[in-house]
Amino acid sequence: MTQPAENTVAWFQIGSDKPAEVGKFYGDLFGWNFTPDPNTDGYDLITYPGGQGPSGGIMHSADASANHATFVVLVRDVAATVAAAEGYGGKVLVPPTTAKDGLVFAHILDPSGNNFGVFTPGS
Known part of the structure; x- marks a missing residue:
């Protein structure tokens, strides 16, 4: 799998108190596929048809107040980026x-x- 370039949007996350419903919505709309993340409870990985691997995820939220959609940028050093931000x-x-x-x-x-x-990606 090819890693995206640094400082580019390389992941997105949808938080939902209705993960099955929102997964069906995006699956029907865009053909996205969902699988449970083996590394994180309450998180589903999103893959695109023809994609090389997961490109996003659905975080299971406890209630609607935590629902969100956000982008995530691949960086060289998270701590340095946080300090700069x-x-x-x-x-x-x-x-x-x-x-x-x-x-x-x-x-x-x-x-x-x-x-x-x-x-920054893990192993």
């Missing part, structure tokens, strides 16, 4: 966090309040 007026929502598979991610608010993520 803070310097440019961003606010950290989720500090750098390491998943079971070594993936490191963080969530940031831009100056107008939009939530986005950054990550």
Whole structure:
């Protein structure tokens, strides 16, 4: 699988309190496929027909107040990117966090309040 270029949108996430319903919606609309993520409980991986691998995910939310759709950018160094974002007026929502598979991610608010993520892949 080819890794996307750094500093590009390389992942997206949909948070939903109705993951089966939203999965059916996007599956019917775009032909997307969904499988449970073996590394994260309550998360489904999204693949496109003809895609090389997962390109996004559905996070199972406890209630509608946590529903969202956000993009995630592949970066070289999550901690350095978070620090730079803070310097440019961003606010950290989720500090750098390491998943079971070594993936490191963080969530940031831009100056107008939009939530986005950054990550470096795991093994």
